[in-house]
Structure formats: C-alpha cells, structure tokens
Amino acid sequence: DAGVTQSPTHLIKTRGQQVTLRCSPKSGHDTVSWYQQALGQGPQFIFQYYEEEERQRGNFPDRFSGHQFPNYSSELNVNALLLGDSALYLCASSGGGPQHFGDGTRLSIL
C-alpha cells in the first residue's frame, strides 16, 4: 500500500515564474493538506482540501492556490515566484485520523 507520493522531488525555478506541485494521497484518504517548510523551521500550514473544496487556509497570499481532483489527488500552484518561496513543500493526507506526510518537493528559486 503506497503512502503519500509527491512529484517532482526537486524543482528549480526563477523569480516570477509559476510552479505546480502534485500529491497523491494514501489509499483510503480523502483530505489533503499542504505545508511549507523553510530551512531550519517547522512546517507551516498553507491550506487543506476536502471534497474538491478548500476547507481551511493558513496565512499565505493568494499567489498560493490549489486544487483537488475527484480521485482525491491534489495540486499546489504558486504564481509570481519570489526568492522567499524557496522551501520544502509537504503534502499530507488523512481520512479522519492522523495526517500522513509525503517526503515533499524541494523548490529552489534562483
């Protein structure tokens, strides 16, 4: 049984570009949450999707948006990339119990 999978594992972009990160939840999970982890810090909550709707949102600008598909997989989109967006982006899925995390996408902005 595969856990949470994220793609790509690493990505390099330049300022001003746009990026899309992808997440497949653990089997049986219907809720997907996204987190941003800067170097040396704990993960910060971005938003959560359930039934294809954004259910909760953290303190992130509108440049950060997402989507959930009928098969529960999810995408995180970031527009107009800034140097400060360089981070590890983590996806977590849940189905009423604990959230389980993928190993993240390392995004570097040049």
Place this chain on the structure above:
Amino acid sequence: DAKTTQPTSMDCAEGRAANLPCNHSTISGNEYVYWYRQIHSQGPQYIIHGLKNNETNEMASLIITEDRKSSTLILPHATLRDTAVYYCIVRGRSYNTDKLIFGTGTRLQVFP
C-alpha cells in the same frame, strides 16, 4: 503560533530510554496531543497521539499529565535511527481545527 513548548535539543545514549517533554498549558478539553518526528530529508512521520489517557504503540509511549498541561514521549530503547526532530502538536477534533501547527521541535541526537 504553536501551542506547545519543547526543549531545543536533547541527547540520548543508544539503548537507553529517550524521554521528550512537551508543555501545552493552554490545551482545551477537545484537543489532542500529537507527536511527529522528521528525519533529515524526509517528511514528518506520525508517531502517536492521545487525549487524556496514556497511550502505547509499537513506536513509543505517550504519558499525559492528569491536568493535561504537559506530556512526555518515551522511546523505550533508542537507536541511532531515532535521531530526528520531534514535534509535539496540539490538534483539535473538528474539521476546521485539525490543521497541524508545528513549532521548532526538539532535535534528538542518539549517540553510540
């Protein structure tokens, strides 16, 4: 802001018990205590959670004080592979309070 406070770092000898403390003095009655750990270059790994009773699973034990203002995660026989950052998190039950708010955690170093 995180609702928990943890020591920044701790050391433990291999084979000994690692006891990681956490203070959560503002926890409310419907909030759980969760523990995760993050090994370098990996995503956080769920360890254990509890409401008010002590809990044990194959990875660890969780001891919650009677007033629920603090807890201790116990790794009974630490190994080198337990070296990681450990996060103590207070999490609500309802759908709009179940986001995880991470602090900076405790960096546990297990030495031979």
